[in-house]
Amino acid sequence: MKQGIHPDYHKVVFQDSSTGFKFVSGSTATSNETVEFEGETYPLIRVEVTSDSHPFYTGKQKFTQADGQIDRFNKKYGFTDKNKKPEEEESAK
Secondary structure: OOOOOOOOOEEEEEEEOOOOOEEEEEEOOOOOOEEEEOOEEEEEEEEOOOOOOOHHHHOOOOOOOOOOHHHHHHHHHOOOOOOOOHHHHHHHO
């Protein structure tokens, strides 16, 4: 590696703005703010979304229910399932 061309990589504390959740990670980001965390002083980077507040990771994300929508679409446009056996198609009707 060439010397003097890489940014300084150090530990920083990231804080979720909405929940106050903090964690330490390595980063090249810098900040004028510092925070005492687990007995050490680190630069503080405030972020809007972390795994503590993101809907996917908290389980609050709502998924679109596609149950029946695909069947209605196929029925509307006359598509049939090529994998079904003929007797299955008759019993489905």
